[in-house]
Amino acid sequence: MNFEYIDQVRKKARISIDVSEYHGKISACLCCDNISAEDLLPEEVNADGSSLSSETMELKT
Incomplete structure (x- = not known):
């Protein structure tokens, strides 16, 4: 490449x-x-999850 x-x-x-x-x-x-959900999450995420999209929140559950 x-x-x-x-x-x-x-x-x-x-x-x-x-x-x-x-x-x-x-x-x-x-x-x-x-x-895994953790692999797809950004490294810097707010502890309350407010920076996550609804799709990402579905992966976490």
């Missing part, structure tokens, strides 16, 4: 590196069939 080209596309589309890393993490989990 040409990672420099992919990074140029990411920058032109103004996609933050956080979004790119998160997408990569999800893709890796799907490819390995090793998915």
Whole structure:
């Protein structure tokens, strides 16, 4: 893969590196069939869960 080209596309589309890393993490989990809710959650999450989407909250339950 040409990672420099992919990074140029990411920058032109103004996609933050956080979004790119998160997408990569999800893709890796799907490819390995090793998915857990904790793997899909962002590293920095409010303790009360207010930063989580309703879809993510469904994964946690």
